[in-house]
Amino acid sequence: IAGITQAPTSQILAAGRRMTLRCTQDMRHNAMYWYRQDLGLGLRLIHYSNTAGTTGKGEVPDGYSVSRANTDDFPLTLASAVPSQTSVYFCASSRLAGSSYNEQFFGPGTRLTVL
Amino acid sequence: DQQVKQNSPSLSVQEGRISILNCDYTNSMFDYFLWYKKYPAEGPTFLISISSIKDKNEDGRFTVFLNKSAKHLSLHIVPSQPGDSAVYFCAGGDTGNQFYFGTGTSLTVIP
Numbered sequence: 355i356a357g358i359t360q361a362p363t364s365q366i367l368a369a370g371r372r373m374t375l376r377c378t379q380d381m382r383h384n385a386m387y388w389y390r391q392d393l394g395l396g397l398r399l400i401h402y403s404n405t406a407g408t409t410g411k412g413e414v415p416d417g418y419s420v421s422r423a424n425t426d427d428f429p430l431t432l433a434s435a436v437p438s439q440t441s442v443y444f445c446a447s448s449r450l451a452g453s454s455y456n457e458q459f460f461g462p463g464t465r466l467t468v469l
Numbered sequence: 470d471q472q473v474k475q476n477s478p479s480l481s482v483q484e485g486r487i488s489i490l491n492c493d494y495t496n497s498m499f500d501y502f503l504w505y506k507k508y509p510a511e512g513p514t515f516l517i518s519i520s521s522i523k524d525k526n527e528d529g530r531f532t533v534f535l536n537k538s539a540k541h542l543s544l545h546i547v548p549s550q551p552g553d554s555a556v557y558f559c560a561g562g563d564t565g566n567q568f569y570f571g572t573g574t575s576l577t578v579i580p
Contacts, residue, residue: 358512389570396473396558397513397570412567444512457503458568460512 357381358461360445366467367435375430375464377445385451386428387412387458388420390441397444403428404451435468442466472496473561475571483579488546490574492559495540499561503568504533504544507556516557517544549578 361376379386388400389412399412403422417439419431428447432439442465446458474493482488492502500521505513519526519533519542526533532545546553556575562568 394572396471396475396572397560399567402567413569446512456501457515457518459515460505462510462512 358445358447358459360443360461360464362464363462364465364467366469367432369436369468370434373432373435373466375432375443375445375466377428377430377461378426379428379445379447379459379461380426381447381449381459382425383447383449383459384425385448385456386422387446387448388418388428388430389444389446390414390439391444391463392441400430400443435466437468440466440468470495471572472499472569473559473571475557475559475574477574478572479575479577481577481579482549484551485548488544488549488553488576488578490544490546490557490559490576492542492544492571493540494542494561494569496561496563496569497540498563499569501562502533502535502542503560503562504531505558505560505570506553507558507573513558546576549576551578551580554578 358379387402389397401420403409444463445461448456448458503518504516506516507513535542556573558573560568560570
């Protein structure tokens with residue numbers, strides 16, 4: 355593993371089903387993030403974690419939950435998927451928490467379609 | 470409400486010429502700005518950054534200019550190459566935990 359990996363690469367999901375998107379980083383970064391990318395809206399932050407054991411809400415957290423049991427993993431869960439959650443989801447990490455002077459590294463993304 | 474705006478969805482430039490991508494922001498508390506490049510089916514990759522204490526940062530063919538009074542930044546690519554064809558996102562952030570991204574500009578460099 356080098357950098358950030360995400361799984362699955364893509365998924366088609368029936369509305370109402372539960373889904374967990376996986377994210378793992380091997381850079382020992384403290385902070386991790388989940389974004390969704392939608393046409394015309396750019397990248398929007400869903401949830402973030404400054405360090406293992408802590409999480410916070412971003413710009414569009416409703417319908418999503420996260421956990422950060424250890425440094426490397428940051429799964430994103432949709433408890434009951436709805437069609438508006440159809441999007442491309444990107445996980446990212448940064449060495450430090452907080453945004454100043456702190457670039458984020460992105461995973462390859464998960465394309466999710468909710469029918 | 471978009472705090473970071475990229476008003477040009479697309480831009481086409483001849484190879485060897487200058488590409489100028491623009492970005493405007495509304496939050497005067499932003500103190501750090503990033504530009505990311507994204508190829509299809511890949512995650513965004515970091516390109517260049519600038520802090521609010523500077524008005525210019527240069528890295529090879531890429532230069533970012535910041536005009537704080539106008540709340541405007543721009544990315545210059547000189548000379549443009551076909552491999553630069555991608556979607557470019559700008560992002561701004563303050564001392565909190567969140568970066569706000571623009572909607573992206575798709576750059577096509579014509580050989």
